[in-house]
Amino acid sequence: MTGLAIRVIAPFAAAYFLSLFFRSINALIAPDLVAELGLGPSDLGLLTSMYFLTFALFQLPLGALLDRFGARRVQGTLVAVAAVGACVIAVGHDLATVAIGRAMVGLGFAGGLMSAYKQMADWFPPGRLPLLNGLFLGFGSLGAVVATAPAQMMIGVAGWRGLMLIGGGAALLAAIALWLVVPERPRTAAPVPMGRQVRELFTVIYRDRLFWRVAPITLLGFASGSAIQTLWAGPWLHDVAGFARPDVATQLMIMALALSIGSALGGVVAEALHRRGIGTLAVAGGAAVLFMLAELGIVLEWIGGSAALWAVFGATFNVITLTYAALSQHFGPAFAGRANTGMNVLSGTGAFLLQYAIGGIIGLWPRTAEGGYDPQGYQVAFGSLLALQLLAFAWFVVSPRLLPPPSPRRAKSAG
Numbered sequence: 001m002t003g004l005a006i007r008v009i010a011p012f013a014a015a016y017f018l019s020l021f022f023r024s025i026n027a028l029i030a031p032d033l034v035a036e037l038g039l040g041p042s043d044l045g046l047l048t049s050m051y052f053l054t055f056a057l058f059q060l061p062l063g064a065l066l067d068r069f070g071a072r073r074v075q076g077t078l079v080a081v082a083a084v085g086a087c088v089i090a091v092g093h094d095l096a097t098v099a100i101g102r103a104m105v106g107l108g109f110a111g112g113l114m115s116a117y118k119q120m121a122d123w124f125p126p127g128r129l130p131l132l133n134g135l136f137l138g139f140g141s142l143g144a145v146v147a148t149a150p151a152q153m154m155i156g157v158a159g160w161r162g163l164m165l166i167g168g169g170a171a172l173l174a175a176i177a178l179w180l181v182v183p184e185r186p187r188t189a190a191p192v193p194m195g196r197q198v199r200e201l202f203t204v205i206y207r208d209r210l211f212w213r214v215a216p217i218t219l220l221g222f223a224s225g226s227a228i229q230t231l232w233a234g235p236w237l238h239d240v241a242g243f244a245r246p247d248v249a250t251q252l253m254i255m256a257l258a259l260s261i262g263s264a265l266g267g268v269v270a271e272a273l274h275r276r277g278i279g280t281l282a283v284a285g286g287a288a289v290l291f292m293l294a295e296l297g298i299v300l301e302w303i304g305g306s307a308a309l310w311a312v313f314g315a316t317f318n319v320i321t322l323t324y325a326a327l328s329q330h331f332g333p334a335f336a337g338r339a340n341t342g343m344n345v346l347s348g349t350g351a352f353l354l355q356y357a358i359g360g361i362i363g364l365w366p367r368t369a370e371g372g373y374d375p376q377g378y379q380v381a382f383g384s385l386l387a388l389q390l391l392a393f394a395w396f397v398v399s400p401r402l403l404p405p406p407s408p409r410r411a412k413s414a415g
Helices: 002-024 026-037 041-057 059-069 071-091 095-108 112-123 126-146 149-180 194-203 209-239 245-274 280-299 303-316 319-331 333-362 375-401 408-414
Strands: none
Touching: 002 026, 002 071, 002 112, 002 126, 002 149, 002 209, 026 041, 026 095, 026 149, 026 209, 026 245, 041 059, 041 095, 041 209, 041 333, 059 071, 059 112, 059 194, 059 333, 071 095, 071 112, 071 149, 112 126, 112 333, 126 149, 126 245, 149 245, 194 333, 209 245, 209 280, 209 303, 209 319, 209 333, 209 375, 245 280, 245 303, 245 319, 280 303, 280 319, 280 375, 303 319, 319 333, 333 375
């Protein structure tokens, strides 16, 4: 049984590990990209956010493809696209080429979580899924750890372009493993047509009161955390806190470790508290409060406590996405996949827009004498995100008393 579990899960876990690596790496190599490609902060934000744009745009067809062809074939093909995209980044010498490569990487890893969740749901009993999902998230988040100090050491040997080629080679191996190692599970149900998926996304998912209660806090929590952790945390540590590049890499590694641990423990804590009568949404809301408190300290430039602040930042923002589990419980098996995909569309688009917008705001201030970005630009950009999150949290708290009750049609469709 253990051998089968490894064959079923391990190649998907390797692909998700690589997705977190590529999602996070620009926070470390931002100085190289700026120097070699002549990028301004807006260009840097656009380039990095291309990952989230293609990730979000592919969520709708992803569900139909997973239903029709299975997780093994879809994920294997997509990860091969990511491998090609990494090579395009490695050879690119202008913004357009590197942005195309980054977009291909985002497309290639667009199925990282959804395909794995489907694979585990197809092969394992429901009672084992929370633990498997939590461990899967924790392991995958280690990719963000490798994108810090370990990647800095590899850059010292092979350069950032060589690092991209190494990552592309690893992605190709993962794609081959997905195709050749993962066993095929016969499908017992007819695939849901694409037209029906899109129609029910708008008639069922996007008309549901619980969905719109949690959507703002999920979107802004995940999008803000991802936009900053995968890019702007590194420049902030250099330009505001005054860290040298090796120290930036170390701090990013601590933050990524916190992300991994927080992701793994979030589900465990939620399950333990559920047995005591505390719901999943309460845990997600508590994580959002801790996340915003850490952001407040960063906005106020508490440099002396920045290591702890960034660790709390990393440990909490992914826990907010426990709202996905709440949606799965709410909609049931018939609509859970489409509910999660529908939220992914919003969250991925939000991460793209916010990462780009942060660069635009920072670019409103001139460069400092040392060549970095003005600390006031970070303060305004991060403070604006925090203000939006506070509004989303207020909506999360008060909306149950404001939203209309579920319609009989929605209840019938979901049931």
